[in-house]
Amino acid sequence: MATSRVNSIEVRKINRNAIYRFLYKHDPISIQEIAQTLNMSLPTVTQNLKELQERDLIIETGLFESTGGRKAKAITYNCLKYAIGLDITRNHVGIVLIDLSGKLLNNVRKQYPFVNSKTYFAGVGNLVKLFIEECKIDSSRILGVGIALPAILSKDKQIVNYATVIDFQEGNVKAFSEFIPYPCILSNDANAAGFAELWDEDxxxxxxxxxxxxxxxxxxxxxxxxxxxxxxxxxxxxxxxxxxxxxxxxxxxxxxxxxxxxxxxxxxxxxxxxxxxxxxxxxxxxxxxxxxxxxxxxxxxxxxxxxxxxxxxxxxxxxxxxxxxxxxxxxxxxxxxxxxxxxxxxxxxxCKYKLEATAVGAALQHVESFINNV
Ligand SMILES: [Zn+2]
Missing domain, CATH: 3.30.420.40 (ATPase, nucleotide binding domain)
Incomplete structure (x- = not known):
């Protein structure tokens, strides 16, 4: 009994995630089409959409033209969640704001030479805070801050194993997160940029x-x-x-x-x-x-x-x-x-991204993990 209960919770989670991912990758679509394409029953799709709607993750964008009978609702995902990306280089900090679709909404680039000191990290925290204020977005909708570094990271991406372009040998994500009140993830700079290039290439x-x-x-x-x-x-x-x-x-x-x-x-x-x-x-x-x-x-x-x-x-x-x-x-x-x-x-x-590919890729790490966990 216990096993089958766990399984049904798992199955519901898998279905919900499949529906959400499907909506993420498509233009507004009807419940019928979702059910058909994903080979799920209409009640399953309807139930999951209800849950996703309660969590404010999907929206109805209107009605499709009727081909007889009731007009079908057009459903899409709600892109109003945000991620911040930082591109930390030897002399600059680039900051971007993207929405859930990966669209670049705002960016700044400041001259701010890297120094392995609390003053520097506090300064970065302040730049992030000012940037978010300037973007005029609801900070509760920010998934997190992705931080790209010219450095080789440990497998769990918490620690810097090798860095010579910036003096951050043995550096830790905590150096940044102490001054940034959102979840922080480190990325290698080139990996982040490559990741951004492939993001919406199916x-x-x-x-x-x-x-x-x-x-x-x-x-x-x-x-x-x-x-x-x-x-x-x-x-x-x-x-x-x-x-x-x-x-x-x-x-x-x-x-x-x-x-x-x-x-x-x-x-x-x-x-x-x-x-x-x-x-x-x-x-x-x-x-x-x-x-x-x-x-x-x-x-x-x-x-x-x-x-x-x-x-x-x-x-x-x-x-x-x-x-x-x-x-x-x-x-x-x-x-x-x-x-x-x-x-x-x-x-x-x-490359497609002429501007801030690295920072966008760092921010996308949060988007990816959000989508994976819906
Ligand atoms: Zn060399």
């Missing part, structure tokens, strides 16, 4: 995201999940060796990808301003053209290697990747020339 399961930021990183997403590796260090493309005894990398080794393909390689010629680099590059004068050509000789090798390793789409992201749309056809041409099997480079893509 048909793409596997992707490699190459993050061309001021340090190079990346993420490997297999079956929609981030492949973390044995030591949470997978996708550290920045430290693949591409030049034997080459330039010294910040990690101490020689010839790493980072020393040839970080966004800094380009933006150092324009006082750190990557937009300005690409503006001057378009004019095809000055040192930018030569820098770009040299940068590409390395980038093409890396992209081809990633394609050979993973045989899936490769997305260029990060500060530099975000500007590469207008060069995409040219890059595809270059990578196809290197490819042993393919005559075109259509596997290569440029």
């Amino acid at each position: 048909n793409i399961q596997n992707v490699v995201y190459l993050s061309l930021n001021n340090s190079v990183g990346g993420s490997i997403i297999i079956g929609k999940n981030i492949y973390s590796g044995q030591n949470q260090r997978s996708g550290e493309f920045g430290h693949m060796t591409i030049v034997r005894d080459g330039r010294t990398c910040y990690c101490g080794q020689k010839g790493c990808v980072d020393a040839y393909c970080s966004a800094k390689i380009l933006s150092d010629s324009t006082n750190g301003n990557i937009a300005e680099f690409f503006r001057l590059l378009r004019l095809e004068s000055g040192p930018q053209k030569a820098l770009w050509d040299e940068y590409l000789t390395h980038l093409i090798v890396i992209i081809n290697n990633l394609r050979m390793l993973y045989d899936c789409n490769v997305i260029l992201g990060g500060y530099a990747g975000a500007y590469m749309d207008e060069y995409l056809e040219y890059l595809r041409e270059l990578v196809s020339r290197k490819n042993s099997f393919e005559v075109d480079g259509s596997y290569l893509h440029v």
Whole structure:
């Protein structure tokens, strides 16, 4: 008796979650269509929708045109829950507000150099507080704050195992959460950005995201999940060796990808301003053209290697990747020339999120966990 009771509670939970996920992924839809598509009985669907409505998780958006008989109600999920995402870098803090659909509603970016001190973390807490006030949203609807760091995290994402871009070795999520009155989750920056790129792509399961930021990183997403590796260090493309005894990398080794393909390689010629680099590059004068050509000789090798390793789409992201749309056809041409099997480079893509992909991906961690637990 006890077992079957537990089972029926489990089954109800599974059904409720399936209905909610279905609504999340579709345009407003009728009860009949939900029942048909999910192969559930009308009473089961109706009962679950009632529960979801009582929890303010779904809304009726109107009536469908009748094809005879009573008009069917159009039902959708209520996107009025929010998540905050932080992109912590060496010199800046980016903050975003997204709704439950993952839509970017507001963002700010402040110069605020990382220091491993209480004053810094209290300052971040204050920036978050001011940002939320400015957004004028009901704070009880905030699911939490996702915090992306240029760091390798422990498996449970509570502790920083490795960080050299910011001085946060052995850092803990508690350093932030002490000053942020919402649930906090840490993410690796490149993993967060890759996660954001795949968020509403239903048909793409596997992707490699190459993050061309001021340090190079990346993420490997297999079956929609981030492949973390044995030591949470997978996708550290920045430290693949591409030049034997080459330039010294910040990690101490020689010839790493980072020393040839970080966004800094380009933006150092324009006082750190990557937009300005690409503006001057378009004019095809000055040192930018030569820098770009040299940068590409390395980038093409890396992209081809990633394609050979993973045989899936490769997305260029990060500060530099975000500007590469207008060069995409040219890059595809270059990578196809290197490819042993393919005559075109259509596997290569440029990131969708030009702004704050990392912070959005960090915020999405809360959205994902919310959806999983409805
Ligand atoms: Zn390195």
